[in-house]
Amino acid sequence: MKTVIFYYTGTGNSLWSAKLLAEGLDGAKLRPMKNADALAAGDAEAVGFVFPVHVWGIPVPVMQFIEKLSLRPRVYLFALAVNAGQVSRTLVQLRGVLAGRGLKLSAGFSIILPSNYIPWGGPGPAARQNARFASSRAKIAEAAACIASGQDGPIEMGPWWQRIVFTAIYKMTFKQVHKMDKDFWSDDQCNSCNVCVQVCPARNIELKEGKPVWRHHCEQCLACIQWCPQESIQFGKKTRAYERYHHPEISLKDMMV
Numbered sequence: 001m002k003t004v005i006f007y008y009t010g011t012g013n014s015l016w017s018a019k020l021l022a023e024g025l026d027g028a029k030l031r032p033m034k035n036a037d038a039l040a041a042g043d044a045e046a047v048g049f050v051f052p053v054h055v056w057g058i059p060v061p062v063m064q065f066i067e068k069l070s071l072r073p074r075v076y077l078f079a080l081a082v083n084a085g086q087v088s089r090t091l092v093q094l095r096g097v098l099a100g101r102g103l104k105l106s107a108g109f110s111i112i113l114p115s116n117y118i119p120w121g122g123p124g125p126a127a128r129q130n131a132r133f134a135s136s137r138a139k140i141a142e143a144a145a146c147i148a149s150g151q152d153g154p155i156e157m158g159p160w161w162q163r164i165v166f167t168a169i170y171k172m173t174f175k176q177v178h179k180m181d182k183d184f185w186s187d188d189q190c191n192s193c194n195v196c197v198q199v200c201p202a203r204n205i206e207l208k209e210g211k212p213v214w215r216h217h218c219e220q221c222l223a224c225i226q227w228c229p230q231e232s233i234q235f236g237k238k239t240r241a242y243e244r245y246h247h248p249e250i251s252l253k254d255m256m257v
Helices: 013-024 060-068 090-099 126-149 160-173 177-183 195-199 223-227
Strands: 003-007 029-032 046-052 076-083 105-112 184-186 205-208 211-214 233-235
Touching: 003 013, 013 029, 013 046, 013 076, 013 126, 046 060, 060 090, 076 090, 076 126, 090 105, 105 126, 177 184, 184 211, 195 205, 195 223, 223 233
Parallel strands: 003 029, 003 046, 046 076, 076 105
Antiparallel strands: 184 233, 205 211
């Protein structure tokens, strides 16, 4: 079965998940959603989406990508929603988006990895991180087996209270996320290396007089703060105290594809 996996990533969790899934699906091709020339799946018989959960729902760029993507009518569709334990209704939301186009989401899996949302703290102790890596490897292997069979799998979701409370927050904040970059700033450790500009999947950052400037179409992926080699980028007042995180098996070079 010819398979294409489209991924969206900021700090590498989703890219790592997509790579593992592709390994379990012999011959699956990986394509980043940030590339505008990727808006066709060609003759793929199966198409997957791997992306992080943002504010308890589908990130805006992922939504826009999927709505524009050219797909065959009866293609087998699957997804991994990468999160830190609160998948909420994200995969149910995706099922609805695809159904609106007359398409079926056949399987949707929640993949739990260390949190990269540094405004609320670091990724947690190393032991907990490693446990999540191990359990996610096993979960992705199970997902690959289901997808390879071409059979319907689960559409996973969080508990009822997540689906009510967090979905309400998502709906209220969906159109406001791009303005949240007002709380980013860089301290005196900034050496104008340009990494933040290069890793931002929303192309939201530029250097002015050697310092990063955020242009108010942010998606809160936190790539800029997490990949900054000098740890000079901050968000609000608390992030100096928190450990930076990007997936340990994903390199900066991987992010530049």
